[in-house]
Amino acid sequence: MKVDLNLLPLFLAVAANDNFRAAADHLGVTRSAVSQGVRRLEDTLGVTLVTRTTRAVHLTEAGERLLGVLSEPMSDISNALERVAADVTPRGHLRVAVTSIGERFLSGPLIAGFVAAYPEVTIDVTVTDEEFDIVSRGFDAGVRLGEVIEQDMVAVRLTGEEREMVVGSAAYFAKNAKPQHPRDLVDHICIGWRPAPDVAPYRWEFVENGSPFDVAVQPQITSNDLRFMRQMALSGAGLTFAPEEALRPHLQAGTLIPVLTEYLPPFPGFYLYFPQRRNMAPKLRALVDHVRRYSRSLETNHE
Secondary structure, eight states: OOOOGGGHHHHHHHHHHTSHHHHHHHHTSOHHHHHHHHHHHHHHHTSOOEEEOSSOEEEOHHHHHHHHHTTSOGGGHHHHHHHHHHOOSOOEEEEEEEOTTOHHHHSSHHHHHHHHHOTTEEEEEEEOOOOOOTTTTTOSEEEEEGGGSOTTSEEEEOSSOBOEEEEEOHHHHHHSOOOSSGGGGGGSOEEEEOSSTTSOOOOEEEEETTEEEEEOOOOSEEESOHHHHHHHHHTTSOEEEEEHHHHHHHHHHTSSEEEOGGGOOOBOOEEEEESOOTTOOHHHHHHHHHHHHHHHHHHHHHO
């Protein structure tokens, strides 16, 4: 492998400035020259060194290793480049930001199967409903509903279509009539979701005759934890509003009863997303492939 060593100062400038434009200004060249030079270095090594979006840049784990070894004597640089390029085994630390309603990712079996298959990868899952740029925060990937993922991200389907459900227990409906229309919810005890303590509970969204509308329920119980909401509904505390996948075992068992289903059409489901596909780190490639296999297996079993 022959590496153009003139590309290394471009990489070092980006690493020092965390920004392609600032690196270009520091070197006295154009931003395009810096970006293309780093891309050529990545293509030569066959590994992503810098994760970039329209908002931020961040060194990958391979980039951090290269930055570290470039501080060694110059005679060791060629060996360092060879080590970075040859490292194709999935290994290292993988950080994923996951929405609290991403039930399939958080339920256990998907990640249990991943860590069993790739013992040299450690995975850190941050459950958060805060909206932020995963690159600037140092995450490798995220899990969100497809409709809220930025357009410059690569998205891999985690679930099929989703739909929200309004559910309550038999004990609750033994004491309260089932709502016949979403507007009836104002007369019910509701268990609502909010992403943070200083944010108002989400409105419950419905569709009637093709027209979307929402109901501003006044929940007696609110939480940012889907599992707590589900347990409250199972305990007969009230009605809650959650994705069908998170409720499916209880719907099948009859411990939670759906209502108002005719006002709740399906919508695009959850996706694993990440900044770029080219020269993907082996650890992230392993997770992407595992998610695809896992999702296909569930679809086959449900057929």
